[in-house]
Amino acid sequence: MxxxxxxxASRLLLGTAQYPSPDVLADxxxxxxxxxxxxxxxxxxAGQRAGQxxxxxxxxxxxxxxxxxxxxxxxxxxxxxxQMAREVFGTDWIKLEVIGEQDTLAPDVFGLVxxxxxxxxxxxxxxxYTTEDLVAAERLLRAGxxxxxxxxxxxxxxxxxxxxxxLRAMRAHFPGVPLVVDAGIGLPSHAAAAMELGYDAVLxxxxxxxxxxxxxxxxxFRLAVEAGHAARLADPMEPRDMASPSxxxxxxxxx
Amino acid sequence: xxxxxxxxxxxxxxxxxAAMLDELGYGGARLATALDGDFVPAGRRDxxxxxxxxxxxxxxxxxxx
Numbered sequence: 601m602x603x604x605x606x607x608x609a610s611r612l613l614l615g616t617a618q619y620p621s622p623d624v625l626a627d628x629x630x631x632x633x634x635x636x637x638x639x640x641x642x643x644x645x646a647g648q649r650a651g652q653x654x655x656x657x658x659x660x661x662x663x664x665x666x667x668x669x670x671x672x673x674x675x676x677x678x679x680x681x682x683q684m685a686r687e688v689f690g691t692d693w694i695k696l697e698v699i700g701e702q703d704t705l706a707p708d709v710f711g712l713v714x715x716x717x718x719x720x721x722x723x724x725x726x727x728x729y730t731t732e733d734l735v736a737a738e739r740l741l742r743a744g745x746x747x748x749x750x751x752x753x754x755x756x757x758x759x760x761x762x763x764x765x766x767l768r769a770m771r772a773h774f775p776g777v778p779l780v781v782d783a784g785i786g787l788p789s790h791a792a793a794a795m796e797l798g799y800d801a802v803l804x805x806x807x808x809x810x811x812x813x814x815x816x817x818x819x820x821f822r823l824a825v826e827a828g829h830a831a832r833l834a835d836p837m838e839p840r841d842m843a844s845p846s847x848x849x850x851x852x853x854x855x
Numbered sequence: 856x857x858x859x860x861x862x863x864x865x866x867x868x869x870x871x872x873a874a875m876l877d878e879l880g881y882g883g884a885r886l887a888t889a890l891d892g893d894f895v896p897a898g899r900r901d902x903x904x905x906x907x908x909x910x911x912x913x914x915x916x917x918x919x920x
Contacts, residue, residue: 615920625918640919641887643861643912646880651915655885658916668919676892683894684887684914755920805920 601800603747603778604693604725606664609635611795612825613666613780614818615805622657624814629661632818636664638695638803641685666727668695673708675715682719694719695749695782695803697729705755705783709736713743720744729782732766734773741777748777749803752794753784756806760790764797771798788817788824795828796836859910872911873900886915 601608614634619625629637639658644651658665667685672678675698682694698715700708707730716726720743728740732750740748750770753759761767762784771779778801781794785804794802802825811817857866860879869875872888872895888895888903889912895903905911 615918617918617920619918638919640917641914642917644881644884644886644915645861646884649884649915651886651917652884654918655916670919680889680892680894684889687894687896688885688887688914688916 611801613803618809628814628818631815633822638666640668666693666695669697673699675711678715679718693725695727713739717743732770749780749782751783752781755783758786788820792824792828796831856907872903
């Protein structure tokens, strides 16, 4: 899979938040097989220096990082956060979040397009967290995005794919654009379903970190993403409303 | 002078962002800074003057989804 001309080995992108311990996070990242993890920026205390130890852990894992702008509610906040992330993480990749509504953490697509344009013009490679709205998607592409990341369901909800019809339409409408289902995935079956729809990858966090055994769940998601992608390539049969016998009717005995 | 660092009021003797980071014990850390809402790249911290009541944000890598 290529994202912004970079080959990414795994189609599973993993968040690094809310694991029981740094060791579990590291083991889950390895078990997932991911080559790209999301990270954030938060206030640093001079005494605790929590960010420094976290950064050491990520570096030891040898994976690429995708910094986010989580918690930003305006284009201005998101742009400033992205600029700070570029310096700290040494990458021009940014998962762009501009949150518009607190209960659902739905993207503010107006602020998102504005921030995406500013950042793309400044040389960033923008991964926008958006909805399945085709108009917003088209505007994001015009703003310079070369990847789109529609939500499956609200962040952290674990609801899976709320609108598979909309996601299918998005896949059909943008056949050449890398599409990543980001947020709302709760089960490996949700991830497999996204891949079967033809999505290029899935990005998830809570489904692994909030499970009873994050390392085992990371491995389960690895298998599900591979299975879903393989199924897509194998061209699934068309569903039908009525039964169709699979065992030959011809030659059946009359008893 | 009194300024606000990461949301907390602090009294500092430093008059530049770079000197303030040293004074507060951030020396050598991997971090990014903003002054009154604007990003200040590491190379410009020496020239970034602090003013009474200004707001500094000091951010570092953290877990994220």
